[in-house]
Structures are given as C-alpha cells and as structure tokens.
Amino acid sequence: MTIRVLIADDEALLRMAFSMILEAQPDLTPIAEAEDGATAVRLTTELRPDVVLMDVRMPGTDGIEATRQIIRTCPRTKVLILTTFDLDEYAFAGLKAGASGFLLKNARPEDLLTAIRTVAEGDAVVSPRVTHRLLEKLRPHIPDATTTARDERLSALSARERQVLVQVASGLSNAEIATTLRLAEATVKSHLGRILHKLDLRDRIQAVIFAYETRLVHPA
Structure with missing residues (x-):
C-alpha cells in the first residue's frame, strides 16, 4: 500500500528535498506541497493524505495550529512535526495538538522514512530523550x-x-x-x-x- 504524504514547509528547497527523498521510495508518494499552515489545512481537507510532514515555524498559521486543525477535521491523517529547533515548547505543543511524532530536520533520510512509515501505521515517533523530558x-x-x-x-x-x-x-x-x-x-x-x-x-x-x-x- 502506498503512503500518501503532504509536505508543509515555507522553504521551497526543503520541500523539494523531502519530495525527492520520498519519490525514491516505492511505498511513499508526495501528493502536494504547502508553504504555510493554512494551505496545509486546506490541502489536507481536500486530498486526505495519510501523513503530513509539518514544519513548525511558517507564516500565518503556524505548524502547531495547523496540526490542531488537521487532527480535528481529518482524524485519520497523521502529522509528523519537523523542526530545526530542538525545543521542548515545540515538541510538547505539537504532541498536545495531536501530532504523532516530532523529528528534527537534520535527521538522517533513513530516519525520516522510518518515521513516516511508523506514524502511517498508527504508532508514534518520539525520541527517548523527548519522552523523558515530557515525563x-x-x-x-x-x-x-x-x-x-x-x-x-x-x-x-x-x-x-x-x-x-x-x-x-x-x-x-x-x-x-x-x-x-x-x-x-x-x-x-x-x-x-x-x-x-x-x-x-x-x-x-x-x-x-x-x-x-x-x-x-x-x-x-
């Protein structure tokens, strides 16, 4: 079964890089890109992707609020938070909003792919370090x-x-x-x-x- 992925990030080069990584996988398909949170919510509502790769800091509606809206309106879609900043406030806010995982953008491509597959299956992706800080x-x-x-x-x-x-x-x-x-x-x-x-x-x-x-x- 192919996992359909929507990429939400305000940096075009990063969206392109993520898309190229996904296209190289037989079971992953990038179906759309969004440059801000509001567009991510709209496209998710229209296309119903299996997973949304969600940046945190975007203009207008940020990734946390977009995640909250997506989980409320499209509960079958899983959200994987991607951020440059390893900050508790982002990790905890994203998880509280309903995200299924939290990953840094400098993660290895294989870790990103594993995380997408994991959340698509209904599991969560949170590092032990973040788990302990949450506790x-x-x-x-x-x-x-x-x-x-x-x-x-x-x-x-x-x-x-x-x-x-x-x-x-x-x-x-x-x-x-x-x-x-x-x-x-x-x-x-x-x-x-x-x-x-x-x-x-x-x-x-x-x-x-x-x-x-x-x-x-x-x-x-």
Missing part, C-alpha cells in the same frame, strides 16, 4: 500512589503486554524493547497495538502517560 513536565501532576486507584483496564493486559508497556514508558523504541525482552520487533509492534486497543489509547505518548498515572511505573 519531567508531567511528574508534578501525577497523583500520589496512596490516592490513585488502580485502573481496571490494566487487568485486561497480559503479563507480556504489561512488560512491553513498562518498556514503552521507559522511553525505549520498538527495536530496543525487542532486544531487552528478546522478542522479534514485529512481535513488539503487535503487543503495542493490542495494548493501545485494550486501553482505548490513541498512541505511544498516551500509553506512557497511562503507565505513570496508574503507577505501573514510577517517576525516578
């Missing part, structure tokens, strides 16, 4: 163990699924979890898919928050 922000708001009721949804998880969820909450990637638990990476992805389904969670980030809120894992 640092959340820590003051996590209820104390003595006042937190164990979420009944945890009982729906198998022992292995709980193990996988703990590793996800620790910020490990699927490949790292596979190595740690001595599983195939495809098996880890299957477990994660079942975890999200059973817990009625949208993505990896919500799974991390759930694990901490239910005290399945504890802040360091």
